[in-house]
Amino acid sequence: MDRRQEIMEAAAKSFSLFGYKATTMDQVAKIANVGKGTIYTFFSNKEELFNAIVLKMIEEMRAVSESAMVEGASFEQNAHTLLIQMLKFRKTHLLYAKLIDEEKELRTPAVIEVLAEIEGEIVSYIKAKIERAIAKGELKQCDSELVAYLLFKAYMALVVDWGKTHNGELSEERIAGLLGGTIFTSLLA
Amino acid sequence: MDRRQEIMEAAAKSFSLFGYKATTMDQVAKIANVGKGTIYTFFSNKEELFNAIVLKMIEEMRAVSESAMVEGASFEQNAHTLLIQMLKFRKTHLLYAKLIDEEKELRTPAVIEVLAEIEGEIVSYIKAKIERAIAKGELKQCDSELVAYLLFKAYMALVVDWGKTHNGELSEERIAGLLGGTIFTSLLA
DNA sequence: TAGTTGACCGAAAGTGTATTTTGGTCATAA
DNA sequence: TTATGACCAAAATACACTTTCGGTCAACTA
Structure with a gap:
């Protein structure tokens, strides 16, 4: 599966549900079923995501x-x-x-x-x-x-x-x- | 002198200088040269003033x-x-x-x-x-x-x-x- | 006795500190 | 090579303690 896509979807869901501040990178990782570090191979930080x-x-x-x-x-x-x-x-x-x-x-x-x-x-x-x-x-x-x-x-x-x-x-x-x-x-x- | 007027002027000065929150009733009283209680004979509370x-x-x-x-x-x-x-x-x-x-x-x-x-x-x-x-x-x-x-x-x-x-x-x-x-x-x- | 006052009160805001959370990294694993 | 999660410093939070502030009122004047 496209990991980048999965991360984007997870992030979109979390931002939509909890907002920017209340969304943690750990949470995004968990929803996307990837390790936290993986997110950082696609996006340099939370704000870029x-x-x-x-x-x-x-x-x-x-x-x-x-x-x-x-x-x-x-x-x-x-x-x-x-x-x-x-x-x-x-x-x-x-x-x-x-x-x-x-x-x-x-x-x-x-x-x-x-x-x-x-x-x-x-x-x-x-x-x-x-x-x-x-x-x-x-x-x-x-x-x-x-x-x-x-x-x-x-x-x-x-x-x-x-x-x-x-x-x-x-x-x-x-x-x-x-x-x-x-x-x-x-x-x- | 008109005490009500003096209080109004003092309050206007303090609100203008420090804003609403940072203006204390003690301060207004001091600037107006009246006791704090006097303010409350003309205005029922800070917000009304x-x-x-x-x-x-x-x-x-x-x-x-x-x-x-x-x-x-x-x-x-x-x-x-x-x-x-x-x-x-x-x-x-x-x-x-x-x-x-x-x-x-x-x-x-x-x-x-x-x-x-x-x-x-x-x-x-x-x-x-x-x-x-x-x-x-x-x-x-x-x-x-x-x-x-x-x-x-x-x-x-x-x-x-x-x-x-x-x-x-x-x-x-x-x-x-x-x-x-x-x-x-x-x-x- | 009508008008003024400031000490006083409870509630709210502020302060300092211990504790937890979080964004981001990187040595290790797959 | 790519993915991972334990780890770290920094930021946020929680908590206890202190201070401040709006509002009151018994005492005091004139």
């Missing part, structure tokens, strides 16, 4: 949202489903949810770093979509990085933050309505 | 941004200066800055609560401005609460958060340009 797992999750995320996109649809529709998908993933995916929890509760530096990296990845993914839409002539020229950032933050605010201070989450339609009427329309060519 | 100080700061904030508004100017111009003013205050005001720091470093519950309250206050202030602009016919009908929330979060993201991940802060003009071209224009009647 962690990064490898997270990288895999990012790919998974990209695949999920890519599959949710519709070929002929407008930029607005696709960007909306893309972002909603991402934030749904954020809440649903066991590892992602666990990491968010750990960031809030434990403030583990490695976790904080990784989450920032994931968000950066999402933003640059949106940025690419914007640039493609501009190239296609669907959107007017704009600072794609800045707009991607703003879009991401807007969705985060409405989907994630709103519920913390107001009771009842915002419906997907209400969000689509608000942003469709404000940010999106103004981006059109 | 704190709330009183913060309430005063909120009024101060409101006054500052009110004075920065121009009577004849457009909603966009006034909302922009209002929000920029608020976020400048947030950084400049000794107490506010100290509380933000304490929230990040110590996570003091009383401080977290109070900061959330302040943000809520800012949002409802913007909300009122929006409603007035709608009544005046300057803006089209919209969910004022939601738009106020979105505006606040957008400014926070661009003014406060952007600098944490990208190097170099965004200039006021660039922010005005981005939001003027996106959110603001679409709100017009």
